[in-house]
Amino acid sequence: MQKSKRQLAAHKSPAWAGLRFEVVPSRFKEKLHKASFASPQAYAVETAKQKALEVAGRMHQKDLRAPDVVIGADTIVAVGGLILEKPVDKQDAYRMLSRLSGREHSVFTGVAVVHCCTKDGQLDTQVSEFYEETTVKFSELSEELLWEYIDSGEPMDKAGGYGIQALGGMLVEYVHGDFLNVVGFPLNRFCKELARLYHTPQAPGAPRRIHYDSIPAVDTFEDLSDIEGGGSDPASANGGLEAGGAQPRAPRTRDVPDLNGVRDSQPPIPARLLGLMDGFKASKVLLTACRLNVFDVLKDRGPLTAADVAREIDASVDGAERLLDVCVALGLLQKAGGGYSNTEMASRHLASDAEQSLHGLAAYLDGPVWGAFTHLGRAVQEGAAWTPEPLPQAPHKQSTEATLQFMRALHGLSKLTAHHVATAFDLSPFTSACHLGGCTGALAHKLVQEYPRLQVTVFDLPEVIELAGDFEADVRPSERVHFVPGDPASDRLPPADLYVLCILVHDGPDARLHGLLSRVSRGCRAGAGLLLAELAPAEEEAAGGAARRPPGLRILGAERPSRSPGQYRRLLQGLGFQDVRAARAGDLLHVVLGIRAPP
Numbered sequence: 001m002q003k004s005k006r007q008l009a010a011h012k013s014p015a016w017a018g019l020r021f022e023v024v025p026s027r028f029k030e031k032l033h034k035a036s037f038a039s040p041q042a043y044a045v046e047t048a049k050q051k052a053l054e055v056a057g058r059m060h061q062k063d064l065r066a067p068d069v070v071i072g073a074d075t076i077v078a079v080g081g082l083i084l085e086k087p088v089d090k091q092d093a094y095r096m097l098s099r100l101s102g103r104e105h106s107v108f109t110g111v112a113v114v115h116c117c118t119k120d121g122q123l124d125t126q127v128s129e130f131y132e133e134t135t136v137k138f139s140e141l142s143e144e145l146l147w148e149y150i151d152s153g154e155p156m157d158k159a160g161g162y163g164i165q166a167l168g169g170m171l172v173e174y175v176h177g178d179f180l181n182v183v184g185f186p187l188n189r190f191c192k193e194l195a196r197l198y199h200t201p202q203a204p205g206a207p208r209r210i211h212y213d214s215i216p217a218v219d220t221f222e223d224l225s226d227i228e229g230g231g232s233d234p235a236s237a238n239g240g241l242e243a244g245g246a247q248p249r250a251p252r253t254r255d256v257p258d259l260n261g262v263r264d265s266q267p268p269i270p271a272r273l274l275g276l277m278d279g280f281k282a283s284k285v286l287l288t289a290c291r292l293n294v295f296d297v298l299k300d301r302g303p304l305t306a307a308d309v310a311r312e313i314d315a316s317v318d319g320a321e322r323l324l325d326v327c328v329a330l331g332l333l334q335k336a337g338g339g340y341s342n343t344e345m346a347s348r349h350l351a352s353d354a355e356q357s358l359h360g361l362a363a364y365l366d367g368p369v370w371g372a373f374t375h376l377g378r379a380v381q382e383g384a385a386w387t388p389e390p391l392p393q394a395p396h397k398q399s400t401e402a403t404l405q406f407m408r409a410l411h412g413l414s415k416l417t418a419h420h421v422a423t424a425f426d427l428s429p430f431t432s433a434c435h436l437g438g439c440t441g442a443l444a445h446k447l448v449q450e451y452p453r454l455q456v457t458v459f460d461l462p463e464v465i466e467l468a469g470d471f472e473a474d475v476r477p478s479e480r481v482h483f484v485p486g487d488p489a490s491d492r493l494p495p496a497d498l499y500v501l502c503i504l505v506h507d508g509p510d511a512r513l514h515g516l517l518s519r520v521s522r523g524c525r526a527g528a529g530l531l532l533a534e535l536a537p538a539e540e541e542a543a544g545g546a547a548r549r550p551p552g553l554r555i556l557g558a559e560r561p562s563r564s565p566g567q568y569r570r571l572l573q574g575l576g577f578q579d580v581r582a583a584r585a586g587d588l589l590h591v592v593l594g595i596r597a598p599p
């Protein structure tokens with residue numbers, strides 16, 4: 001399951017509902033044994049609690065100071081005694097949604113509020129928890145509606161497989177209870193709980209005392225509070241958080257300094273800005289650790305000391321220890337009793353021989369892309385490209401090693417995304433496909449695995465095809481994948497039922513994209529398909545739960561923002577394709593499929 005976006009550590013950052021908070025994804029693995037809980041809601045509450053405790057512990061370790069409060073939440077759907085979380089794939093989404101069709105179900109969000117303090121350097125926590133239930137009834141869903149909704153990609157990161165605040169709203173007949181609870185956080189109940197926990201009435205005229213400096217505006221909640229003697233009249237409210245008698249409250253003054261001498265009206269610290277300024281250091285540490293093969297050394301081996309690692313990577317012990325400690329802080333490594341080991345993510349993506357390795361991408365970013373970015377000022381002044389020209393624009397200008405380096409980067413990305421691209425639509429009606437710019441054949445091999453009748457031609461520049469054999473050991477070779485040298489931008493295209501383009505044209509100029517797509521449109525027969533998979537725009541990635549990249553900074557280093565599925569759809573329609581459909585392919589890509597209309 002994707003890491004939580006919703007564990008809030010309250011003490012810094014901008015305001016929301018009167019809280020200054022920071023969002024810290026929890027690393028708690030949501031693997032609690034569901035059957036061991038008395039009820040679905042007990043499971044949600046425990047998961048929320050474990051998520052928040054993990055964040056509190058980690059932040060305390062990292063900053064040597066705990067946040068004041070960590071808020072964890074977990075949303076589940078319960079139907080007929082079953083607990084539904086986020087679907088793992090489309091079939092799973094189908095199973096969930098067909099189970100919900102025509103029925104009532106409950107949505108539970110468990111919330112844990114973890115109060116933290118540090119005693120003698122040790123973290124001390126106190127947990128308050130609650131859950132909220134909302135009942136939702138779905139209409140009867142036709143197969144067609146169900147699949148159209150699944151193909152929209154929306155269900156994939158949603159508990160129960162639907163997003164009530166978006167397209168999923170059309171499935172819903174009625175809602176009883178808090179709508180926001182279904183979306184993922186019961187804000188109203190949460191505010192009441194905070195008011196109950198922190199806002200105890202006190203004697204008139206008593207000085208304002210705040211224990212939890214992250215909650216200066218808890219006054220915000222009192223209007224929602226059920227506390228006796230509370231109420232919505234601001235004049236009857238004070239900002240005190242300390243216990244006292246049930247007395248009338250002193251007037252609230254928003255511009256009074258709190259105990260830290262900070263006025264509420266002070267602008268917040270620009271934490272995001274500071275993070276942006278400093279962010280390159282984290283990238284460089286990650287890329288350097290990859291280049292020094294730290295994650296290879298630690299993969300499949302017990303915890304190693306800094307001295308062991310230093311010996312293996314030919315580094316000084318002090319230097320290795322500093323690098324390893326920063327990797328721990330970045331969540332790439334774990335440290336226990338002086339020994340370092342890979343996190344699961346590092347073994348899966350940063351070790352060079354891992355099935356889903358991004359080691360090649362890291363090397364490409366650390367090499368030519370990093371080099372180009374150090375001269376960014378000059379490139380801006382001269383209007384030059386920000387990054388090395390990627391293949392296929394300039395292979396002839398590249399050394400074999402540079403071409404291989406680019407191919408390794410693309411290979412890792414292709415392997416990571418191939419399953420999502422191959423299964424975004426049902427491609428079984430097609431019997432032959434041609435992957436233009438198919439590079440190492442990673443997607444081609446996934447396509448033939450998924451579709452037993454399909455033959456795939458990988459059509460790419462001769463320099464690339466010549467080197468593609470180097471990657472054969474890394475894919476399951478198939479006789480149904482053929483490599484044909486040629487330039488997709490100028491040579492005659494091999495005949496096929498389906499043409500595939502994947503992360504090929506997202507960062508190129510419009511003219512190049514139009515040129516390539518119109519070549520396919522002119523070169524293919526009526527009824528042939530065109531499947532286009534490209535990086536989703538950054539804002540869609542964020543919505544899909546992926547780490548947000550600034551618009552304009554693409555994964556392989558070019559600077560053009562991605563086009564939206566709508567733009568691709570209009571483009572394809574303008575080029576004579578019909579039945580154009582768009583779908584998400586994992587968190588990173590969107591895929592568009594169109595069928596060539598008769599001329």
Ligand SMILES: O=c1[nH]cc([C@@H]2O[C@H](COP(=O)(O)OP(=O)(O)OP(=O)(O)O)[C@@H](O)[C@H]2O)c(=O)[nH]1
Pocket residue numbers: 001002003004005006007030073074075076086157158159162163164165168182183184
């Ligand atoms: O109608 C909607 N229903 C659900 C959602 C979204 O679904 C997920 C629920 O996931 P969870 O509670 O597990 O929490 P997350 O913050 O995503 O992180 P995990 O690490 O726990 O997976 C949540 O994103 C809801 O917002 C929705 O959007 N609409």
